[in-house]
Amino acid sequence: MANSGIKFGIVVFPGSNCDADSHHVVTRVLGCPAEYLWHKETSLKNSDVVILPGGFSYGDYLRCGAIAKFSPIMTEVRNFARRGGRVIGICNGFQVLVETGLLPGTLIKNRDLKFICDWVDLRLENTRTLFTGKGKKGATYRMPIAHGEGNYFIDPDGLKRLEDGGQVVFRYADSSGRVTEEANPNGSLGNIAGICNEKGNILGMMPHPERASETLLGSEDGRFIFESLIG
């Protein structure tokens, strides 16, 4: 465990439920300092990286993430991100990022309309982001998904911009890295599982790297994302 001095801020919305899981990985597995950021607060408390964790912010009774974007802390997160600060949204956090407009596109109900909790294989498409520097382009990474609305959708122009700009970071694939229809769990356009902004300082992904950072839980494949951030 190397403490690089990078501090993580983990936003807690009412209904966040993967906040403690991210905290565990950052502090216990990677040995970095981390602090929870209550949604009513207006300071990121000198965080170097902001995590928007998974869960059901505000119950997700409206569109997922649609209310969380109005939380006081999100004003700070937006400013931080626009200044080039590193923000990663996982699962519900990804949904919050698209609702906030920090990332393009939207996440709609899974193709079969059911919640899916399962292991998936992901092909890493871009290692030139602040989150994936320690990964291997084209390699597959095994992580869990757990969501009801993770079906990524965007208009054709938007998709072209994402693809041309190398903003697709992860795609659902089979275990040998082939991007196939069968390997797509939720109907996402282009098997997209995770994207970043043009500058590469904001990442949103439906799979849970924090659930795949210890061998005891079945996979360490998600850890490189946190390690890439530490440098």
Add this chain to the structure above:
Amino acid sequence: MSLITPEMIKQHNLTDEEYQSILKILGRRPNLVELGIFSVMWSEHCSYKSSRKFLKNFPTEGPQVIQGPGENAGVVAIGDGLAVVFKMESHNHPSFIEPYQGAATGVGGILRDVFTMGARPIAVLDSLRFGAIDHPKTPYLVGGVVAGIAGYGNCMGIPTVGGDVCFDECYNGNILVNAMTVGLVRADGIFKGSASGPGNPVIYVGSKTGRDGIHGATMASGSFDEGSEQKRPTVQVGDPFTEKLLLEACLELMTKEVIVGIQDMGAAGLTSSSFEMASRAGTGIEIDLNRVPLREEGMTPYEIMLSESQERMLLVCRQGAENVVKEIFDKWDLDSSVIGRVTDDGLYRARFDGKEVVSLPVSPLAHGAPVYDRPRRRPADQDRLNKLDPADIPEPPDPSAVFEKLISHPTLASKKWIYRQYDHQVMTNTVTGPGSDSAVLRIKGTKQGIALTSNCNARYCYLDPFIGSAIAVAESGRNLVCSGAKPLAVTDCLNFGNPENPEIMGQFEEAAKGISQACRELETPVVSGNVSFYNETNGVSIYPTPMIGMVGLLDDIDKRLGSFFVNEGDVILLLGDLEGRLDGSEYLKIIHGKTAGKPELDLAREKNLWKLILEANAKKLLSSAHDISEGGLVCALAECCFGAPSLGVRIVLKSSHRPDLLLFGESQSRVIVSVRSSNEGVVCDLAKSHGVPCMPLGAVGGRRFFIGSEKEQWIDCDIKTVKEWWERGFEEGVFKV
């Protein structure tokens, strides 16, 4: 106040005798609010009036037990100053009427029972029983119940890690939804539901009170008929988001040392929580109903007292600490309101618009419910049911076809369709998730793990309630042992028919005795539980279904065992008898359409088997272990093959018995283990020293699932094909897709 008429008494499910004792207790006639309070407090659901006599005999003590039955949940020590809190509860009637909300609020209720003790819930298990797979309502009920459990548990961020599911026509008109929650707590940080300290404020926290769920407890204490669907308004509506906030707010408040007692408002809502808290402390309570946060206008005292709106808690805090409570609940955007105070007069008084509307003595309401010694008798057809001559059961010509039919039957097939909808990994503790003998969770910050399971073969219980119930305990423990865990303690949820029917009460008595004996001999005390009677529709009762939930401990999580074969070339050993029995087997039911015979169990032998497996595992001699249960030896063997990657087996059985008995027969205290060939001798010797039969069956390896005798081959398929039968069976069987 309106006069109480005989119709009103009947509508409140109270008998004439019960009303007479109410008159005696009060020395006057109750008003309608008071009648409602008696009705729910003395309902079967809240008072255990038919079952209490028998539950008394459960073994409830042991060095590991911190809190036995009587509180909101049981508590068991797991070392390192930590303890697990757990309980199982039914939500059968609501789930049949409105499957999504019924199941969802079932999960919500049992979660509150655990976090009210100060524990953070870390796992949910669900034991579900549905009617026949071809019953027209079954797909709708399965879909609704599973979605309801998923909707609530997933939003709460508490993993649903296990459970079990069976289909049988005895549940056609009355499904079972039993949910178990396990929480983790520091052993010195347990909270209880006690309203002590006269003068202390009584505070209501959580959701506002609405008109939903009025008389839910009374509904759960009556039988069903065609009109039951009209009871839909008595089903509560769940709001998991609010419960998540309530959970966090309560746990945060619990760190502040201001709580005197706390209890969730479950069945019978404000009434039962406040009465029980006062009763445990021997105090009284004074409440101003105008201070109860309400969801709608014009609610009457009757409705406020009896509402079963979800996501509410009642707490008593130290005088002067009201602001601490308010601050924390404000932070979480939840209501909190001081609605009354603790008194020392043993009376329960509620005021509304300045008038006293309730004035009742606490103790007779909480403890004075009549205890019934209901008539009991052995069911008239029990002897006929127990008769089974194997000679009358024709041997099927093609064991392979039988095997396909069994392994793809929804009761035996993979339940992935279900658990894929449950978040079973959130909280990052799930080391072994659903689909194994038991779920295994790590305990962060320690080397330890806990194993969790729930079980009941109701067909065995129908054929012999005593043996069947003991088997449910034995099999639960066996499941834990097969994961490398030492069984610690039991929670139960006893689902039965109408207790006013002497045959049902006879079944109940036998079942309670069976659980008592098994728990005593296997040293797994009962620490919490729930009884659900009146599981019948139009006079047709379910099979007796005493669900058993069990928790076990692994000292070292790295010594957990899995059920899948892991090494090519490992030797497969059978611990226990080779020949199975037809009695009550899935094979007899699915293939021959019969439920007959009499199951058997030898508890001493079961205990020896546990000791053997735990010792062999401690010595790292085992590669895998799997319990043989429904579907017999062959289905158990197949389940061992479905790991990643799938591994085949070659099994040659040396026996002159009927192949169908060998392959599909069921009997207890049997486990399949795989071992390195170099360890075969040591394990066989160890088995001998424990008095457990041990027989090599064959070896792990290849791509074929081959089983035969020395003379003929019975089953020989590609393991991939077998896995496809198993994987597709559930959806094809239930949803005909």
